[in-house]
Amino acid sequence: MSFRDARARRPEQARERRARVRRERFAALGSLIVVIGVVATVVLTSVGGSGSHTSKRGSGASAKSSTGSGSGASGAGAGGTTTVPILAYHVINVAPAGSSASPAVYVPADEFSSQMAALKAAGWHAVTLDQLEAYWTRGASLGSGKPIVISFDDGYASQYTNAAPVLKGLGWVGVENLQVSGLPPSEGGLTDSQIRGLIAAGWELDTEGMTGTDLTTVDSGQLTQEVTNARQVLRSRYGVPANWFSYPLGHYDATVINAVRAAGFVGATTSVSGWASPQQDRFRLPRLEVVGGTSPSQLLSQIASAQATTSAPPSYSGPGTA
Structure with a gap:
């Protein structure tokens, strides 16, 4: 190239x-x-x-x-739906000789202890009405097992001396429906220090009015005094909510219910047999009255058979020792 x-x-x-x-x-x-x-x-x-x-x-x-979450109650959130039996006791002692009170109100201490042991063995555990309401309204836990409320009416000293130690041994507490004016000494009423002792032990303090009189038989002024004053006294004297009322003798009607509601109570218990449920009127919750001579097996049967019982009626004036 x-x-x-x-x-x-x-x-x-x-x-x-x-x-x-x-x-x-x-x-x-x-x-x-x-x-x-x-x-x-x-x-x-x-x-x-x-x-x-x-x-x-x-x-x-x-x-x-x-x-x-544990059984027997939901976690916090939606309200719970479990129905719960409420037991009603009075004197936890043998009937004294010559007593004018009905023998049914006397449950000997050893009998009561056996009943509580049977409940424990059957999977029950005691809760208060305030705890039950918290569960029903917002799903607060009631713990595992089957919840039951153990209530005591009138304010007998034997509830402190004989019932409280039994419940304490099981890790349980009771609900005291106190007659605020106090029982006569001859009937063995709770002392102020004993009431405070129950509160310190975790018991819930509620009331059945100032004097425990049948509220369906009094005028409007006395009705208001019986109901309103009772709650005010308990709240000021003991610093407790006193959210629940127990109808004396179990008797009530629309007028009595309205007075109890107006006094600020959350609800009330009756002496009509049945289990309490969140669908019922809070001011007509049924209870199961436990009478003297009830064996542990009979108590369990009484509880089971009452589960299907319907709600308490709008009014009640039948027999009762509550």
């Missing part, structure tokens, strides 16, 4: 070199893009997997939380 020819081809060769360089650069850039794409895919996959695992862990924790 002549010098002229070689010189003539220089521009062409230069163009070829530039084209080759461009091709090499494009190839390198393409490889870099591929590498970046692979790295990005790996990173995104890793992050996505981590999020998936986190989500699964969160779901598992949530499921565990929603199913981990």
Whole structure:
């Protein structure tokens, strides 16, 4: 090839070199893009997997939380629906000779102890009315097992000396429906220090009025005094909510119910047999009265047979010792 020819081809060769360089650069850039794409895919996959695992862990924790609450009550949130028996006791002692009171109100201490042991063995545990209301309204826990309320009427000293130690031994508490004016000494009423002792032991202090008189037989002024004053005295003297009323003798009507509601009570218990449920009128909750001579097995049968009982009627003036 002549010098002229070689010189003539220089521009062409230069163009070829530039084209080759461009091709090499494009190839390198393409490889870099591929590498970046692979790295990005790996990173995104890793992050996505981590999020998936986190989500699964969160779901598992949530499921565990929603199913981990104890039986017999839901966790905090929606109100509970469990129906609960409320027992009613009076004197926890033998009937004294010559007593004018009905023998039914006397449950000997050893008999009471055997009954409580039978309840424990059958899976029951005691709760208060305030605890029951918290469960019914917002799903507060009542613990595991079957909840039952153990209430005591009038304010007998034997409820402190004989019943309280038995319940304490089981880790339970009771509900005291106090006759605020106090029982005559001849009937063995609770002293002020004993009442405070029950409160200190975790008992709930409620009332059946100032004097425990049949409220369906009094005028409106006395009715208001019996109901309103009783709650005010308990709240000021003992610093307790006193949220619940127990109708003396179990007697009530619409007028009595309205007076109890107007006094600020949350609800009231009757002497009509049955279990209490959240669907019932809070001011007509049934109870199961336990009388003297009831064996442990009879008490369990009494509780079981009353479960299907209907709600308390709008008014009641039948027999009762409450």
